[in-house]
Amino acid sequence: MDETRQQLLRQLPDVDHLLQRPALQIWQERKSRQAVRNAVRAELDKRRQAILTGQWDQPFSGEVFDQAVVSRLQTEGRGHLRRVINATGTILHTNLGRSVFSPELARHIGELACHYSNLEYDLASGRRGSRYDHVRGLLCDLTGAEDALVVNNNAAAVLLTLSSLAAGKEVIISRGELVEIGGSFRIPDVIEQSGGRIREVGTTNKTHLADYQRALGEDTAALMKVHTSNYRIIGFTESVSPAALAGLAHDHGLPCLHDAGSGLFVDLETFGLPHEPTVGEVLAAGCDVVTFSGDKLLGGPQAGIIVGKAAYLDAMKHHPLLRALRVDKMTLAGLEGTLQSYRDGTAARQIPTLRCLAQTEDEIKERAERLLQFLHTDDLPACVSLRPIDDCIGGGACPDVVLPGWALAIEADGMTPEEMERRLRHADLPVIVRVQYNAVVLSLRTLGDDELQDASRIVREALGV
Numbered sequence: 001m002d003e004t005r006q007q008l009l010r011q012l013p014d015v016d017h018l019l020q021r022p023a024l025q026i027w028q029e030r031k032s033r034q035a036v037r038n039a040v041r042a043e044l045d046k047r048r049q050a051i052l053t054g055q056w057d058q059p060f061s062g063e064v065f066d067q068a069v070v071s072r073l074q075t076e077g078r079g080h081l082r083r084v085i086n087a088t089g090t091i092l093h094t095n096l097g098r099s100v101f102s103p104e105l106a107r108h109i110g111e112l113a114c115h116y117s118n119l120e121y122d123l124a125s126g127r128r129g130s131r132y133d134h135v136r137g138l139l140c141d142l143t144g145a146e147d148a149l150v151v152n153n154n155a156a157a158v159l160l161t162l163s164s165l166a167a168g169k170e171v172i173i174s175r176g177e178l179v180e181i182g183g184s185f186r187i188p189d190v191i192e193q194s195g196g197r198i199r200e201v202g203t204t205n206k207t208h209l210a211d212y213q214r215a216l217g218e219d220t221a222a223l224m225k226v227h228t229s230n231y232r233i234i235g236f237t238e239s240v241s242p243a244a245l246a247g248l249a250h251d252h253g254l255p256c257l258h259d260a261g262s263g264l265f266v267d268l269e270t271f272g273l274p275h276e277p278t279v280g281e282v283l284a285a286g287c288d289v290v291t292f293s294g295d296k297l298l299g300g301p302q303a304g305i306i307v308g309k310a311a312y313l314d315a316m317k318h319h320p321l322l323r324a325l326r327v328d329k330m331t332l333a334g335l336e337g338t339l340q341s342y343r344d345g346t347a348a349r350q351i352p353t354l355r356c357l358a359q360t361e362d363e364i365k366e367r368a369e370r371l372l373q374f375l376h377t378d379d380l381p382a383c384v385s386l387r388p389i390d391d392c393i394g395g396g397a398c399p400d401v402v403l404p405g406w407a408l409a410i411e412a413d414g415m416t417p418e419e420m421e422r423r424l425r426h427a428d429l430p431v432i433v434r435v436q437y438n439a440v441v442l443s444l445r446t447l448g449d450d451e452l453q454d455a456s457r458i459v460r461e462a463l464g465v
C-alpha cells in the first residue's frame, strides 16, 4: 500500500472519539448512543474501504464525516417501507401497494390500531365473539350470499376453499383457465397445494360443457371456473358460462367454485367500461363459492374474500388452515369501512381506486395543467409538454381496457430519460414514472391533487434547479 493511503487510514479517529463530536451528541439524545455508534462504525468502515480502493483521497474532516453519519441516521429514520408518488397511470400497481385508503378510513384504522377493540368480543352478550362477524353481514347484503369469510388474500381464499372441499379428490377446470396470476401464483400449483388433483378439460381456446360432463366421475369434488384476469384469448374461442357450469355441478350434487379475481360490487359500465360480472351476478348465476381480492377493483385492504353457500363455508370455518390465514384487525377495519361505502352508495365518491377510475379526461387534463404551472417551466433546463396517454387498471384486471388520460412528458437537457427516472426514484419522496417518447412521463391519473406541489418540487430538484 502506498504512503498516502496509509496516512489517510491513520488519520481516521476511533469511534469513541467521534461520538464526542457535538453534531453527533445531539443524535445520541434523539436516538440512542448505540444507534449512533453503529452509524459511526458503518461510516468508518465505508471510509476505510474507499481509501483502500483509491476512491477517497481527502484528509479527514470532522464536518464532512458528521454529515455522512447524520445522513445515514436520517435515511434509517425514514424506514425501508416508504410512501411513493405513483405517476405511472396504473391504478392498481401491485408493486406500489395496489389500492389506497381515503384519509377518513385511514384515521379509523389508525384509531383501532392504537386502542383495544371488540375484535373477538361480543359487546351485546359480553362473551367471546368472532372476528369474521364484523364484515359478514355487509358482505352477505352486498352480494346476496348466505355466508362470508375473509382471509389474507385471494390466493389464500382459493387455497382454503380447495383444501376444505377438494382435498384428495378431483377439481375439474378448463385448460384455458389454468392461469398464472403474477409473481409466481399459478392456479394449478394452488390446487395441488390444497391436496386436490386437477382434471384439465378442453383446449386452450375452447372448452364446451360436454368436456366437463365427460370428466365427471366418482372422484370429482368440484367444478371450478377461474377468471382469466390478466389475459384475453381472442378469436376462435368458447368457454362455459358460470350459469351452465353451476347447472351441471348441481345436477351431480357438486359445488361450482368461481375464482373471480378482482371481485366487483359495482357495474364497470357506470365508468364507461365493458361489462364484467359482479360478485352478486356470479352468485345469482348459481356458483356456490366465489373468491376475490380485497385490494383490486374493490378498493379495500389486501384480503381474500370468500362468499357463498353456508354449508360449504362451514367446512372452511372448521378447517385448521383458517387460523393460519386469518386477517388482523386493521385489515378488518379497512374492509368494513370499504364495504360501508358500497352499502351507502358512496363508493364511487369515497373509494380512491374507484375515484381514480371514474376521472374524466378533462379532469385529468386540468390537473396536468396545474402541475405545469407549479413547475414554472420558463427557467427549466428541460422541454415539458402536455400529452394524451393510455393509462391502465393494472392488478391483473381488465388487461385490454385502455383508459385515456393526460401526462407531462419531460425531456431534460443533456440527461437521458433513464437518468431522470433514476433521480426521481431516488428523491426523498420517490416519484415513480414511465419512460416513453424518449422522455419521462408523469401520468396525472394516479397523481393526487395533494401531491402536485411535492411532485413539482421533486422534478425541479431532479433537474438541478
Ligand SMILES: *Cc1c(COP(=O)(O)O)cnc(C)c1O
Pocket: 153, 154, 155, 156, 181, 185, 226, 227, 228, 229, 230, 259, 260, 261, 262, 292, 293, 294, 303, 304, 395, 396
Ligand atoms: C389476482 C388474482 C388472484 C390472486 O389474488 P391475491 O389477492 O393477489 O392473492 C387469484 N386469482 C385471480 C383470478 C386473480 O386475478
